[in-house]
Amino acid sequence: MVDWSNTYAAIYRAKKQTLKPVKYLDEISFEHLVGIDKQKEALIENTQRFLNNLPSNNVLLWGARGTGKSSLIKAVLNRYKTEGLRVIEIDRDDLDDLIEISDVIREEPYKFIIFCDDLSFEEGEKGYKGLKRILEGSIEATPTNIKIYATSNRRHLITEYQRDNNGTVVGNNGEIHYSDSVEEKISLSDRFGLWLGFYHGTQQEYLKVVESYFKEYKADKEELYKKALQFAQSRASKSARTAKQFYNSFYNKA
Numbered sequence: 001m002v003d004w005s006n007t008y009a010a011i012y013r014a015k016k017q018t019l020k021p022v023k024y025l026d027e028i029s030f031e032h033l034v035g036i037d038k039q040k041e042a043l044i045e046n047t048q049r050f051l052n053n054l055p056s057n058n059v060l061l062w063g064a065r066g067t068g069k070s071s072l073i074k075a076v077l078n079r080y081k082t083e084g085l086r087v088i089e090i091d092r093d094d095l096d097d098l099i100e101i102s103d104v105i106r107e108e109p110y111k112f113i114i115f116c117d118d119l120s121f122e123e124g125e126k127g128y129k130g131l132k133r134i135l136e137g138s139i140e141a142t143p144t145n146i147k148i149y150a151t152s153n154r155r156h157l158i159t160e161y162q163r164d165n166n167g168t169v170v171g172n173n174g175e176i177h178y179s180d181s182v183e184e185k186i187s188l189s190d191r192f193g194l195w196l197g198f199y200h201g202t203q204q205e206y207l208k209v210v211e212s213y214f215k216e217y218k219a220d221k222e223e224l225y226k227k228a229l230q231f232a233q234s235r236a237s238k239s240a241r242t243a244k245q246f247y248n249s250f251y252n253k254a
Contacts, residue, residue, distance in 0.1 A: 004110050008081040012101060014094040019101075030075045034212045035205045035240065036068050039196045046194055047076050050147055051083055051111055057193030058135055058148040060119075066241030067198035069151040070117050076149075077113070089115045098134040106143045119150040135191040150192070203229070206238035213247035 002010050002019050010019040030040055043059065050056040061069040077087045088101065098114065105112050114134075135148060189195075201209075210228045217224060231246040232238045 004086055004108055007086070009077060009087040009089065012088060012090040012094055012097065014091070014097060017097070017100075019088065019104075025078065026071075026074045027078065028071050028074050029078055032212070033068050033071060033075060033240070034209045035201050036072065036198065039068075039198065040072060042194065042196055043072055043076060044079075047080060047085070047113075051080060051085060053144075056147060058191065059150070059194045059196065060189060060192035061149070061151045061196045061198065062153065063198030064200045064239065065153060066237060066239030067200065068240045069196075069198050070115075071240075073113070073115055073149050073151070084110050085113065086110045087113045087115050089117070092116055092119050095131045098131060102134055102143050102146055105146065108145065110145065112146045113149045114146060116148070116150040119152045132188055132191060148192070200237070200239055203238060206232060206243060209240050209243040210246060213243060214251070 002021055007021040009022040009025060011022060012018075013020050030044075033040060039061070043061075046056050046059060061072065063069065073087070077085060088105070090098070090101070095116065101114070116131075131148070134142065134146070136142065207225050207228060210225070211221075214224060227250060228243070228246050231249065232242050235242050235245070
């Protein structure tokens with residue numbers, strides 16, 4: 001059993017069917033996250049409502065890789081851990097165990113975010129059915145102290161194929177009637193009441209993130225920006241993750 005009074009986060013280990021307490025949290029804060037202010041505000045508002053026992057949503061953070069999706073969830077924990085927020089991280093392959101996990105924490109006097117990173121399912125994978133049950137679809141009421149915060153590179157979490165559209169029709173009034181295959185795949189995403197999209201920023205936004213990492217840099221800023229852009233070009237990405245990787249590679253040389 002985890003002592004949640006002095007444990008802020010845990011990782012589910014499926015082989016042992018146990019929750020492993022996290023001793024060393026990633027200390028990222030909202031101040032470190034630049035260029036995603038709207039997403040930040042929406043997630044903060046939803047989390048505050050959750051903590052205040054107001055209606056709140058499960059959240060799907062979806063979009064381009066390296067844009068701060070998982071970092072934002074970590075920052076939420078760091079902001080609200082002293083207010084009773086706890087996080088349990090679970091791998092997508094272990095989502096069938098969510099019901100058992102919820103049974104263990106349902107009566108705890110804390111608010112739990114179940115965090116699943118890089119959530120998506122290929123055809124034939126069934127783990128999403130366990131996720132659907134905990135989100136909304138069981139005869140047992142959903143625990144009031146649990147929300148699902150998941151990240152994904154795509155908005156529709158289950159792979160879609162052209163053949164899935166067979167049987168989709170448009171009625172006389174313009175209403176779309178999806179095929180059973182499409183309905184099944186859209187229904188999982190629909191159970192997340194809050195969708196937050198993340199996109200690769202512009203060159204200016206990328207350099208703004210770089211500057212946030214190099215606040216103490218005293219040398220030629222133009223040269224720094226030039227190196228940062230060269231680094232981004234080598235990675236074919238101007239994401240926040242790339243900016244951090246540039247910082248990790250060049251800070252001691254600055």
